[in-house]
Amino acid sequence: MSGVWGNKLKVSIFGESHGPAIGVTLHNLPAGIRLDEDAILKEMARRAPGSSDLTTPRKEKDQPEIVSGYLDGQTTGAPLTAVIWNTNTRSKDYSQMKRLMRPGQADYPGRMRYDGFADYRGSGHFSGRITAPLVFAGAIAKGWLAERGIRIGAHVLSIEKIYDRQYTLEDELTTELLQKWASEQLPLFEEEVRPDMEEAIYAAKQAEDSVGGVVETIVSGVPAGYGNPFFDSVEATLAHLIFSVPATKGLEFGSGFDIAAMRGSQANDAYYYDTNGNVKTKTNHNGGIIGGITYGMPIVFRTAIKPPASIGQDQETIDIESGENTTMETHGRHDPCIVPRVIPVLEAVTALALMDLILVKEGIEFAKS
Numbered sequence: 200m201s202g203v204w205g206n207k208l209k210v211s212i213f214g215e216s217h218g219p220a221i222g223v224t225l226h227n228l229p230a231g232i233r234l235d236e237d238a239i240l241k242e243m244a245r246r247a248p249g250s251s252d253l254t255t256p257r258k259e260k261d262q263p264e265i266v267s268g269y270l271d272g273q274t275t276g277a278p279l280t281a282v283i284w285n286t287n288t289r290s291k292d293y294s295q296m297k298r299l300m301r302p303g304q305a306d307y308p309g310r311m312r313y314d315g316f317a318d319y320r321g322s323g324h325f326s327g328r329i330t331a332p333l334v335f336a337g338a339i340a341k342g343w344l345a346e347r348g349i350r351i352g353a354h355v356l357s358i359e360k361i362y363d364r365q366y367t368l369e370d371e372l373t374t375e376l377l378q379k380w381a382s383e384q385l386p387l388f389e390e391e392v393r394p395d396m397e398e399a400i401y402a403a404k405q406a407e408d409s410v411g412g413v414v415e416t417i418v419s420g421v422p423a424g425y426g427n428p429f430f431d432s433v434e435a436t437l438a439h440l441i442f443s444v445p446a447t448k449g450l451e452f453g454s455g456f457d458i459a460a461m462r463g464s465q466a467n468d469a470y471y472y473d474t475n476g477n478v479k480t481k482t483n484h485n486g487g488i489i490g491g492i493t494y495g496m497p498i499v500f501r502t503a504i505k506p507p508a509s510i511g512q513d514q515e516t517i518d519i520e521s522g523e524n525t526t527m528e529t530h531g532r533h534d535p536c537i538v539p540r541v542i543p544v545l546e547a548v549t550a551l552a553l554m555d556l557i558l559v560k561e562g563i564e565f566a567k568s
């Protein structure tokens with residue numbers, strides 16, 4: 200399984216949802232980064248399961264234990280490994296998944312790929328649980344980027360068919376807004392839509408069903424000139440990580456699919472010097488990236504998250520052992536909607552992508568003192 204990603208910063212993840220532990224190793228982290236352990240734990244708590252009835256009832260503390268590469272509060276430059284112990288597995292919920300392939304889940308493709316050897320308990324290494332180590336790694340990257348004035352925020356653009364408004368260039372990722380969003384399961388611009396979004400999730404749960412949604416992510420403070428043409432473009436780097444997150448099914452940058460219906464005269468983002476002599480653009484249809492490289496405007500993208508597959512309703516499927524068509528209900532502790540918990544994950548992988556792009560360009564070995 201491909202558990203390693205990155206050009207300069209190498210991120211390697213391990214573990215299964217119902218195994219003893221999950222975790223991550225970060226290679227080539229600059230030495231001397233001071234870790235803000237409180238900030239890391241806050242990020243972990245945003246994603247952790249079992250925090251409310253909008254999410255899975257499986258409760259996990261998600262307390263990372265750093266076992267290498269960290270001394271006296273600072274990274275040493277050696278590979279940094281963190282382990283997160285699984286403390287609340289209930290594998291009997293998955294006994295039928297040896298034979299019955301959940302529609303929309305990784306059971307059937309995973310079985311075909313690994314010839315039946317993959318750990319099926321709790322979806323094994325395919326589980327959304329493996330995003331906990333990514334949030335740990337991303338929290339380190341976020342702290343490092345924040346020192347460079349780079350901020351990352353994400354809000355819920357939609358749940359099912361209920362919409363928040365989109366980000367505009369007038370909006371600023373202020374400390375207050377980021378703190379507010381980080382404290383909310385459904386971070387929003389428009390507070391009025393919250394009850395309807397929550398109700399959509401509760402209604403789906405009540406009906407033994409699930410719902411999806413769209414998350415909009417914004418990155419401010421990235422100077423012009425990061426990224427590369429072709430294979431390591433900023434879009435390609437972000438997309439690689441975003442599509443590694445389970446349940447992501449769509450991604451658009453800037454005006455995305457809508458740009459296809461514009462004329463060049465509308466889609467071109469006109470440059471100007473602001474009063475401080477900084478280069479800006481009047482619009483941001485290209486989402487902060489042209490030619491695979493940043494141009495100093497916010498990076499903006501939207502990610503479509505599918506409704507979780509494991510639902511209690513009767514569904515048609517196959518019994519892979521008997522070779523017959525059958526039906527199944529999925530029981531167990533599942534998220535009725537992944538959006539609230541995937542937001543810190545999307546922010547985390549965004550931070551890792553940007554950190555890698557910056558390390559590649561600047562070859563930094565040591566943190567600034």
Ligand SMILES: Cc1cc2nc3c(=O)[nH]c(=O)nc-3n(C[C@H](O)[C@H](O)[C@H](O)COP(=O)(O)O)c2cc1C
Nearest residue numbers: 304305325326327445446447507508509533534540
């Ligand atoms: C944080 C998080 C929580 C998730 N929770 C569930 C869940 O409770 N039930 C479920 O069926 N899928 C859940 N998923 C999604 C599955 O892991 C995912 O759909 C599956 O691995 C197949 O991958 P794909 O949807 O990307 O194709 C979750 C994903 C994430 C990121």
Ligand SMILES: C=C(O[C@@H]1CC(C(=O)O)=C[C@@H](OP(=O)(O)O)[C@H]1O)C(=O)O
Nearest residue numbers: 248255257321322326327328531532533
């Ligand atoms: C445990 C987590 O989420 C899990 C993600 C998940 C899935 O299929 O992705 C299915 C459920 O697993 P289980 O059946 O073991 O409770 C969720 O609870 C987590 O994110 O930490």
